[in-house]
Amino acid sequence: MTVPFLDLQAAYLELRAEIGEAMDRVLASGWYVGGPEIAGFEAAFAAYCGAGHCVGVGNGLDALHLALRAMNVGSGDEVIVASNGYIATVLAVSMVGATPVLVEPDARTHNLDPGRVEAALTPRTKVILPTHLYGQPADLDPLLELARRYGLRLLEDAAQAHGARYKGRRVGAHGDAVAWSFYPSKNLGALGDAGAVTTDDPVLAERIRTLGNYGSHRRYVNEVRGVNSRLDPVQAAVLTVKLRHLNEWNGRRAVIAGHYRTALAASGLELPFVPDWADPAWHLFVVQADAREALQAGLTEAGVQSLTHYPIPPHRQQAYRDLALPAGSLPVAERLAQRVLSLPIGPHMSATQVDAVVGAVATAMQRRAA
Numbered sequence: 004m005t006v007p008f009l010d011l012q013a014a015y016l017e018l019r020a021e022i023g024e025a026m027d028r029v030l031a032s033g034w035y036v037g038g039p040e041i042a043g044f045e046a047a048f049a050a051y052c053g054a055g056h057c058v059g060v061g062n063g064l065d066a067l068h069l070a071l072r073a074m075n076v077g078s079g080d081e082v083i084v085a086s087n088g089y090i091a092t093v094l095a096v097s098m099v100g101a102t103p104v105l106v107e108p109d110a111r112t113h114n115l116d117p118g119r120v121e122a123a124l125t126p127r128t129k130v131i132l133p134t135h136l137y138g139q140p141a142d143l144d145p146l147l148e149l150a151r152r153y154g155l156r157l158l159e160d161a162a163q164a165h166g167a168r169y170k171g172r173r174v175g176a177h178g179d180a181v182a183w184s185f186y187p188s189k190n191l192g193a194l195g196d197a198g199a200v201t202t203d204d205p206v207l208a209e210r211i212r213t214l215g216n217y218g219s220h221r222r223y224v225n226e227v228r229g230v231n232s233r234l235d236p237v238q239a240a241v242l243t244v245k246l247r248h249l250n251e252w253n254g255r256r257a258v259i260a261g262h263y264r265t266a267l268a269a270s271g272l273e274l275p276f277v278p279d280w281a282d283p284a285w286h287l288f289v290v291q292a293d294a295r296e297a298l299q300a301g302l303t304e305a306g307v308q309s310l311t312h313y314p315i316p317p318h319r320q321q322a323y324r325d326l327a328l329p330a331g332s333l334p335v336a337e338r339l340a341q342r343v344l345s346l347p348i349g350p351h352m353s354a355t356q357v358d359a360v361v362g363a364v365a366t367a368m369q370r371r372a373a
């Protein structure tokens with residue numbers, strides 16, 4: 004038996020008829036940029052998130068960078084981001100000319116540690132930018148409190164957290180703005196690149212829309228120097244279909260995560276920690292292991308695909324050598340990068356595949372202990 008990390012083809016095939024109908028509707032409509040499909044998806048996703056507004060953009064990186072620009076963040080400003088996680092969050096800060104200030108995560112939740120943020124604030128700090136990493140909601144209340152106290156904005160990177168809940172309320176409008184990616188492998192994934200920003204702030208929403216449309220909201224009148232980053236109507240139609248299935252598909256992920264947590268409780272692995280206020284979207288199921296490479300090799304041998312999210316923290320990337328943060332300067336992020344391993348999880352995994360993963364982990368761990 005082979006267990007793929009994620010079966011995107013099966014996701015398409017389950018909805019093939021619905022998706023085909025939606026795509027055909029767009030292709031026959033004559034609207035190939037903008038139009039009713041965009042407005043329809045934006046309204047549906049805003050309602051799903053409990054946000055006043057949703058603005059579709061080209062991808063998740065643009066959602067982050069346009070939200071920062073809309074918040075007037077630029078050269079000389081600082082943005083607080085977690086020192087672990089995906090490079091896009093940090094790149095978005097660089098794209099607006101601001102400086103990313105890397106703050107260590109809580110080693111158990113993998114999310115920005117609110118207790119370490121205050122010490123990193125300076126008069127130049129403009130935004131706190133937590134990621135809901137792996138679909139686990141970040142601890143937002145203390146971050147919101149800090150933002151309020153210091154007059155900062157809170158922008159959330161929710162690219163991995165479609166449908167996750169923080170203290171019972173869905174991620175999507177706790178902070179000033181929330182950035183989403185609909186990259187194909189995300190919980191709500193398009194069939195190509197796509198992204199969005201949700202917010203309760205009508206001014207921010209309008210600025211993001213203008214910035215993503217050449218800095219114009221009246222044709223050929225350009226108020227600011229914008230970019231071209233618009234949600235594609237074909238992708239909007241696909242996303243409208245997939246949004247209807249998101250809760251059910253997230254439910255299937257939660258069942259698998261629950262099974263892993265029970266079956267692997269005595270495996271010797273460090274399993275995901277879920278605070279009692281969190282309802283994760285289970286985008287990834289990330290374990291920590293002392294001998295990560297050996298575990299991964301054992302899984303590969305058993306036909307189980309696993310991935311590392313992420314093997315090199317942003318400050319150790321060549322792209323960020325100018326931050327001059329040598330090895331050892333952010334030890335929590337560096338240690339996580341050496342220990343994390345993502346097991347297969349997705350709405351199209353069979354019970355047999357889940358059992359195969361559990362069996363392969365047990366074999367690999369016993370071999371190490373022997």
Ligand SMILES: *Cc1c(COP(=O)(O)O)cnc(C)c1O
Pocket residue numbers: 062063064065088089091092134160162163184185186196197198
């Ligand atoms: C996927 C992802 C992004 C970037 O999204 P794209 O649509 O690929 O640009 C940003 N942040 C996080 C945490 C992500 O997982």
